[in-house]
Amino acid sequence: MAVRDSRISGFFRLTPVERLRKVAELVGLTEQEVATLQMTGSMGIDVADKLVENVISTLEMPLSVAPNFRVNGKDYLVPMAIEEPSVVAACSNAARIAREGGGFRAYATEPLMYGQVQVIGVPDPNVARVEILSRKSEILELANTASQTLKSRGAGARDLQVREVPGLEGQVVVHLVVDVMDAMGANVINTMCERVAPLIEEVTGGRVNLRILSNLTPLRTAYAWARFRKELIGGEEVVNGVVEAWRFAQMDIFRAATHNKGIMNGIDAVLVATLNDWRAAEANAHAYAAIGGYRSLTRYSVDSNGNLIGSIEVPLAVGVVGGTTGAVEKARIARKILGASDARELACILASVGLAQNFAALRALADEGIQRGHMSLHARNVAVTAGASPPEVDAVAKRLVEEGRISVSRAREILQEMRGGGSGNNK
Template sequence: MPVENSRFKGFFRKSVEERRQAIADAADLEPKHVEALARYGELDEEAANRMIENVIGTMSLPVGVATNFVIDGAHYIIPFCLEESSVVAAASNMAKRCLAKGGFRTNSDKPVMIGQLQVLEVPDLDGAEHAIAEAKEKLMAFCNDIPSRMIALGGGCKDIETRQLQTPMGTMLIVHLLVDCRDAMGANAVNTMAERISPQIEALTKGRVHLRILSNLAAHRLARVEATFTPEELSNDGTREDGLNIIDGILEAHVFAEEDPFRAATHNKGIMNAISSVAVACGQDWRAIEAGSHAWTSLEHGRYTSMSTWVKDDDGNLVGTMELPMAVGIVGGASKVHPVAQANLSILGVESAQELAGVMVCAGLAQNLGALRALSTNGIQAGHMKLHSKNMAVSAGAIGEEIELLSQRIQQHEGVRTQTMAEEWLNELRQG
């Protein structure tokens, strides 16, 4: 279940241990989850060796939580796992500015994934499509005739579609299995069905099945978000006039991303900063999610453009919407193997894959607005460098109290800040 309240006064001022305890109390975490977080996510050798091949060690990344999120009337604390500063802060800030109109609103499709079969050397393409259509019910029953908890819970193959694909190597018949994966991401189940049904497809089409694999363009598994931000919420000084000016600047920045693929790539990377970070934190296949999101954006618009849409409504409010494929799961995979992924899912409190998908697109929209607002006002570096200064100090060789002192000097410098400058300032600091 979501938490009662996602807002924490002075959260960033607390120590790491104090923050962890506050989240543990708010999310009612089990001791094992608190312990997993306190170990900084380190896998033991046995667990790591089960996950991939040729294991030689593990690598940790920071896990932070985005606060202030109200989604469909409920409060959520959202775990992020990434190395980039300012992302968690920006998402939390924008979520805080999205409360006057009730927070984020989501809608997610059923968790249907696509399994593709590539059929070659078909002598009669139209006849093959007709034969598959005639046998569709039997084919689906065969796909679902396996011991499976997913199928027992109402999932399984729900439809079969065909299309002819023109290629330089001739016309291919492409068969799509539409599989309801319930609360799993579904890759293994879909791939198993595609491989299992291949002999029947070959018999019906008189062709040769070549590839049998799921598609990461989960076009039947879309998650949608909408959020409304008032001018007063987005302003620097609380005035409507300032907020309206900021909204106009955001819209000018957004239309740049809509029309220019070079800008859209960076704009969308900012969206994925949040979506992929939540995916990593919760043990999801973030590469599949990223691939599907970029592909869907191009397919939907006929060109590469912004994943998000921003407009100003009749009352002067800024309204953001986004629709992306979200192939996620809360059962199976790394979400059930990695102890910190389990802890993060517990913090999030989602009870279905659809709910997780909705939370992730909310995080993406919030992060997108955070970047647009920063770019169209003070510039992205103002907030980013404030948080990045400690990394610069450590990279320069600062230790102990030197880190904070050097970080403060980097922040206070009004001109261009470089790593060379940081190293010179550290030498000055040590020389007294």
């Protein structure tokens, strides 16, 4: 049933229960559907209602743990929240193989991010640049009044840059370079940009328009590498196949988009589990990959013994404090399971997870094809969608895979046969 009119006066003023009832009335939800939406799990509806607007329910997602990770000599259990089949299994297996080669070695730079102040209507951008830079200390000092916590710990606004953007006449962009320590940093950077805007207008004679952080963080980057021993991944042919698959991604934007999406499959799952901003991470990674022409975020080579060496370079603006990271109890527990003590350690783990996920995907493509690995897990999802009960799922999935017909309609036919109501005709 399509809603005829989506205008609801005062919708935001209603309680979550009242909103749900209103939506049910407008779109024709059944009482069973309403009851399902009223089951909110561990995140109470009151908590959800405080996090975002117009809440009617919550949506659960599988929360898994990927074992086997060793990063910089330390072991981790990695929580991953994701609905896509095979990601967790592939990541765990890749970490096990990397472990045999010494595990992942990783490094994350200082948590430096850009805040942008756009100034328009500048009489002379060259003069404005000099005048802004001559007041640099004053501007930074003013910015740091936005966070006494950062300032007291030797962090906060550290530097200032002035740019002209080609094609934007009469404009300059002021970049505040901010050390945000263990936070993602958006709120404090936005506040700093607001704080310095009047002074920048005074100095330049222009008018400040935008005052906001940039989600591209080339100064806040994580690196990781690992050795995958050739005898554990299928020998020389597979090693060479992975390298050639990576070369393809380096040279072809269509392949690179899918290649980098696979990297973010792993990284995003950890970010969702810990309630970090995965949307900012996606924008950051893909923008970074596009600098100089869209390319792979990973690299692969072969060492003198024929083993595969994989590495990754990925910008990561993540936090272990602030935002919603402490607002939801399951996310807090997920962070406890992970055991990252600060944002740089978290970035090292995330880079390692991204590399593991990418290696697993390329190995599957180079060895047996990605679909075979997906098939059994996808079949289980199809069985659930078709209405299989937990005891029936594996049996239905097994039949689907054996027949090579993984569809909801076929799963329903198999269920009917199993329950004694079918003819046994596979059609």
